[in-house]
Amino acid sequence: MNFALKFFLVSALAILLGACATDTRDVPAEPEPQPQEPSEPSEPVEVDRVNPVDFADSRNLDNPESTLSQREIYFEFDRSDVRAEYLPIIRAHAQYLKANPSARMLLEGHADERGSREYNLGLGERRGNSVLDLMQAEGASASQIEVVSYGEERPVCRQSSESCWERNRRVEIVYTAR
Amino acid sequence: MFSKEKLISYLATTAISLWLAASGPASAQLQIEIVDGVEGALPVAVVPFDFGNAEMQPETSMHEVIAADLQRSGLFDPLPVSDMIDRPTRPPEISFGTWRLLEVDYVAMGRWIPGSDGVSGEIEYHLVAVNSGRTLFSRAIAAGPGAFRLRAHQIADAIYEELAGAPGAFASRIAYVRVAGAGTEDEQFELIVADSDGHNPQTVVRHSQPIMSPAWGPEGRRLAYVTFATGRSNIVIQDIFTGQREIVSESRGINGAPAFSPDGRMLAMSLSRSGNSEIWVRTLESGRMERLTDHWAIDTEPAWSRDGRRIFFTSDRAGRPQIYQVRRDGTGIERVTNEGAYNSRVSVDPYSGLLAMVHGGQANFRIAVLDRESGRLRVLSPGRMDESPSFAPNGRMVLYAAREGERGVLAAVSVDGRFRQRLVLADGDVREPAWSPLIQ
CATH class of the missing domain: 2.120.10.30 (TolB, C-terminal domain)
Structure with a gap:
């Protein structure tokens, strides 16, 4: 592929994605293809480049360089307090909700398989509520957020090992409206 | 086989619930394996129940269900049918000597007594203690198509209760x-x-x-x-x-x-x-x-x-x-x-x-x-x-x-x-x- 054609395609894709991002707010299921980073810093595409720390910009929800693309918060066994390392993620999403009042979020709480199922359902909800409280403290409105617990019923990893359990003890941030 | 209508009318009249109004049979059945057994389980024999030449044959082998129940409880050790020398159906038919030789302590037996319609009827069943020669109970229970398995579990419960001193739980x-x-x-x-x-x-x-x-x-x-x-x-x-x-x-x-x-x-x-x-x-x-x-x-x-x-x-x-x-x-x-x-x-x-x-x-x-x-x-x-x-x-x-x-x-x-x-x-x-x- 010659350079001119490549340049044209990248620009066209970027414009297309820009248009998509504003028109498809309600379709969160399919992750959009990532805008390609131009290899040369002087490319005019940069005019349309997403600022990864602009947490009001919905394009950052799918931008791997932005904290907004991070949607999982992990917990210790039988604990529901949020570790400090996850606060930036919560702040970013809280800012997004604040800037986008029509956005709606589901906080899906999960637990690992240890212990009884109904207790774990409670634990998943408590984890979701911990994240909800922090989102509210960061200025998001409770009316934009719903907590749903799946307890241990929806693991992402199925071996009985600590490395697996720690991936299952989580809250997943799911946008039902962007 | 009986027609579906006949079955349903039978069930309606006898009020025995055949099965669930469910979305159908599940694909696979649980297999039960005994992991830790009990020393000193009681030796019992469950003689094949006598259905003679009756028109009505049960859809299930009652003695097998009863023996399997008793074995699963951990308290009983049923004698294999192939080791049985004779097959009494009522207490007077028992020759105690052979059961003593087989070291069986209790013998359960039963037979089918058809009703006038040839479809429903009764199962008469007995439990006998070999050493004393005493009949511990003789009872009868109504049965018919679709109900034999449940009746077998209930008979196993009766045997369990008589010998273990607490109700059974097989009919569940x-x-x-x-x-x-x-x-x-x-x-x-x-x-x-x-x-x-x-x-x-x-x-x-x-x-x-x-x-x-x-x-x-x-x-x-x-x-x-x-x-x-x-x-x-x-x-x-x-x-x-x-x-x-x-x-x-x-x-x-x-x-x-x-x-x-x-x-x-x-x-x-x-x-x-x-x-x-x-x-x-x-x-x-x-x-x-x-x-x-x-x-x-x-x-x-x-x-x-x-x-x-x-x-x-x-x-x-x-x-x-x-x-x-x-x-x-x-x-x-x-x-x-x-x-x-x-x-x-x-x-x-x-x-x-x-x-x-x-x-x-x-x-x-x-x-x-x-x-x-x-x-x-x-x-x-x-x-x-x-x-x-x-x-x-x-x-x-x-x-x-x-x-x-x-x-x-x-x-x-x-x-x-x-x-x-x-x-x-x-x-x-x-x-x-x-x-x-x-x-x-």
Whole structure:
């Protein structure tokens, strides 16, 4: 592929994605293809480049360089307090909700398989509520957020090992409206 | 074979429920294997029941069902039919000498007595003690197409009660959740009801979203369970014979852990509609709701005491999950368990009031039984991830869920911990067993 054609395609894709991002707010299921980073810093595409720390910009929800693309918060066994390392993620999403009042979020709480199922359902909800409280403290409105617990019923990893359990003890941030 | 119409009219007239109004037979049956046997099981013989040349032949081999039941209890060691020298059908036909030579202590036998229509009739059955020569009982029970298996379980219960001194629990069912295709796009959750021996599994409900926490009504025909069919947890009560369903709780947050009161008129639940999980009681007829707990902790897994005056539940109000009790009016909250870092998910023994629970810590979760009178806690299961204990209606066995690698199996253990069996499905994952009351 010659350079001119490549340049044209990248620009066209970027414009297309820009248009998509504003028109498809309600379709969160399919992750959009990532805008390609131009290899040369002087490319005019940069005019349309997403600022990864602009947490009001919905394009950052799918931008791997932005904290907004991070949607999982992990917990210790039988604990529901949020570790400090996850606060930036919560702040970013809280800012997004604040800037986008029509956005709606589901906080899906999960637990690992240890212990009884109904207790774990409670634990998943408590984890979701911990994240909800922090989102509210960061200025998001409770009316934009719903907590749903799946307890241990929806693991992402199925071996009985600590490395697996720690991936299952989580809250997943799911946008039902962007 | 009989026509379907004839069968239905037979069932209607005799009021024997053939089977569930369900979405059809489940794909695979639980296979029961005995893991730890008991030394000194009683040697018994169950002679093939005599159906002669009767037009009516049972759809099931009654003596095999009876012998398998007795063996599964861990208390009996049935003699193989191939070792039997003669086949008496009534006590006068017994030659005691041969049974003594075979070292059999008790002989059970029976025969079919057809009624005038040739379809229904009676099974006459007897139990004889070989050493004394005494007939311990001679009884008859009505039967007909579709009912022989249940009658066989009931005869096994009669033998068990006579020889073990406590009611049997073979004429009962188990409900459990099966997960097929776990972790794949096609993951399916099924609530299944089968006979206590795993026979005749029937799917009560199937969904791609989780199904949890089946609980029996005291009459053995209603099942309460949690479904995520809407993406949120809801509590449903379903009649397993008519298939009729009713959503009894769909409030904001968790709707979980249903438990019928002993009189069947109320349902205890764990709901988080007030902000976090609390124990609630719903009066089913009026819909009246009462909240029994009010605490920031997780309060869940309610289980009624036998007299219905108290409710046991799991709470982490002291930091980690422990068992508490509360009076039916919400007063008198009291901690029940003190031994161990983690105790949850009580099942109350309907016979003597023992409490079975998940007992553990960081590494192991096992089934333990607490005798509140002596304060003694006995660990019954050897697993690392054992959960969901459920007492047999006679209190002699506890059914529970265990993990083997990445799949779930069911297991049952006697309350003295001496006898254990596995209930394994050829494929798929099984969990959350609930043992029904006796079928009358």
